Amino acid sequence: MADLIFDKSRQGRRAFAQAPQETVPADIPERFLRKDTALLPEASELQVVRHFTRLSQKNFSIDTQFYPLGSCTMKYNPRACNALALLPGFAGRHPLGPVSHGQGFLRCMFELQEMLKAVTGMQGVSLTPMAGAQGELAGVAMIRAYHDARGDSGRNEIIVPDAAHGTNPATATMCGCIAREIPTGSEGDVDLEALKAAVGPQTAGIMLTNPSTLGVFERDIIEVESIVKDAGGLLYYDGANLNAICGKVRPGDMGFDVIHMNLHKTFSTPHGGGGPGSGAIGVGERLLPFMPVPIVAAKEVAGETVYDWLTEHDLPQSIGRLSGFMGNAGVLLRAYVYMRMVGRDGMRRIAEFATLNANYLQARLRDAGFELAYPSRRASHEFIITLRHEARDLDLTAMDVAKALLDRNYHAPTTYFPLLVPECLLIEPTETESKETLDGFVDALVAIASEARDSGTRFKQAPYRTPVRRLDDVKAARQLDLKYEPGEP
């Protein structure tokens, strides 16, 4: 039994307190009306509360487990951020409400824009993209708009390192560009010769994550900048790893023209089981006219600061609107609260302690006999170990280790990404984890490896202690069961 909410459904049962007490006949002609009823559950309030509370208990989460999922920055989400974003004045505010009834909210948004400009070293910020991937879309669209506005419209290639997130090449396609992959050198930096060979009059720009998804800082960033700029291209900074450099180095100072930030990573808004994200973008001087709208502006009116929207009327070259209103406003409020609580000095400590934790974990695992993908390099806020020897000698794959970790009550690191490192685990501890937690995680990994080595234990069947065992993905894709059908077992 999967024990679905539908299994608790009984005809005529309802949560009576939650809807108007009587049915009123709608004054709508019959031909527009629905003839059947939709199969929604019929359950009491307690049944619903208990069902979803118990479902929640089947999740691993930051609040309950160490969650070192590389590239996702699973740091503590302060409770105050949520509570304050849901204050009635904010939660109840209609997006089309007048600015006379939005000065409190708009002021927070304006100040958030200013803080994000400062942290990234960019000249303008638009908060409207609703996730990192939408920020990427905005960024590449702005790059195209910039070239087009100069009459330089033959530039349709976006260069993407092979280690990049899949969203980078997918975004290039969404924007009508061609993604051109370039290889990574043996120590994790971009292969400069390959880059030189790739650029040309067709180059619109390059999308770069720095530190890269390999967990190392791109040391030749200044050379990369000059190669791309000399070819007439622009530089896009994928902010997935901004946590590693927050308050220490700024993408604007590295020569980037446009960046997106994943506020759900660096600025600790909730991941929510896969969203909402928030992908605010920042731009340098050249891309200011192309930013997506709306943006919040401050004006002086009769000696007072008044906050108002900038729209397509104010930015006629804007790439336009990406959401029905202004993006994920409530997420932005959470990021605002987080940034105010962390403050000026705390910003740099984010990067410092995230980096300390990653390098400590890297050193401990290296000393315990695990192979680092880039042993000569400092870790950024994350690093990669490769289990290629364990996979070959002990039949212990990255997948097996991931599942065995679940049985030891740790969420698994990111597995099999980046694609160019075999049997890899991408591990990102974040700054909010204590030394004891990291030590416990090392012990767990060591125990798994030694069980495999010394006792011949195989973890092909792991996990054992989770609410379900290893799931049949092939069956899921071949015998599609994507919704409840009445009468199913």
Next chain:
Amino acid sequence: MPFIPHTDEDTKEMLEAIGAESIDDLFDEIPGHLMIDSLDAVPEALSEMQITRLMRERAAMDGSPLCFIGAGAYEHHIPTAVWDIATRGEFYSAYTPYQAEASQGTLQTIYEYQSMVTALTALDVSNASLYDGASALAEAALMAVRCNRRQKSRRILLAPGVNPTYEKVAAAIAGSQGIIFERLPMDAGTGNVMESLDDPREAVAVVIQQPSFFGTLEDVDRLTDWAHRHEAMVIAVVNPTSLALLEAPGNWGEQGADIACGEGQPLGVPLSSGGPYFGFMTCKQKHVRQMPGRIVGRTTDLDDQPGFALTLQAREQHIRRSKATSNICTNQGLMVTAATIYMSLLGFEGLARVAGRSQQNTARLVAGLCAIDGVERLFDGPHFHEAAIRLDRPVSQVLAKLAEQDILGGHDLSQDFPGLGDAMLVCATETKTVEDIDAYVTALGKVLMEGSGR
């Protein structure tokens, strides 16, 4: 140090294990001239007590006006249990369910969500949600181009009642792939699509919004059949609350709409200045492999017990990279959790009561407003819970006067529809009492009376 647990002793021991002198040493691969010393533009840290006080003051500035604005985001009662449970740490602070065994709560919730949304729209499959209603239409347009191999054009026709912002968003997102959006002609009397239509000339799809942006009801059966006759797909943009009353997209015309999408916010998500909301999308079974976004399927585990996992991932960017159906990565998981709890609490009957009361309240409001001298209804015919009215003077002045009395009287249409004159959209959901409606009617009467000096 907020949220950082390290003691000085910890830091010392950790640096020793690394073999570094200081934390600064850990940044020695970064070119030194790029490092910054301080971030003067970021204020000093606030304690939770201080930030709470600040945010309360700011929230209070925005007040709690009586709101009669809809236009794509609707104020509905949200049961307390919805956000109490959705913000449990296990939902709130989990991520995309890559490790299925450790994410059954999120996965099963999404499966139940998919079941409920397909039931409401009467279509076969649902994804795990998209960012919002507007961007969902953009994704639906791109999907239609992939699905409809019979048409070589990239033209998509929009009914006149499609939310104007949705068109802007769809053009911004899908425009660079050559997709062109064109409007079908409007009947001035009803606000709906004209009765007699020219052939759609190789359109890939026709987008029908029901109820329309103006709250009116299109003849969806006729339009669906017309589109299908010309080998265009039908994309339905629908309000999920309305589907407890109005015919579901899967049942429109002879064959039903091919794709349905829309804004999920009315299902338990707070207005919150425009987000986070979620976009829903459902379609016929045969198009499932062209769908963007995450999809959850039910399967079995090693013990042959049922369980849930992400499926059909070969469509997605992390596998297909530049050939993916979309660049979308996240869904709006937390909002979907809330919506699933909301739909479970309301059930079909509860949702029908919300829809019915909202329809009735708006009808009462419109009747009251139109009894005032200088106010008239813009479009004939049945409406759901929203209607356009025309004033005898510029709307913005009137709305500003009402706002001074903490009444948000509606959404000014003059920017997006200058041809409609001094028009605005009004909406009264089930949250409004007879007293609220009467208060608005009285206030508007006074504002118009004062302004005209009568």
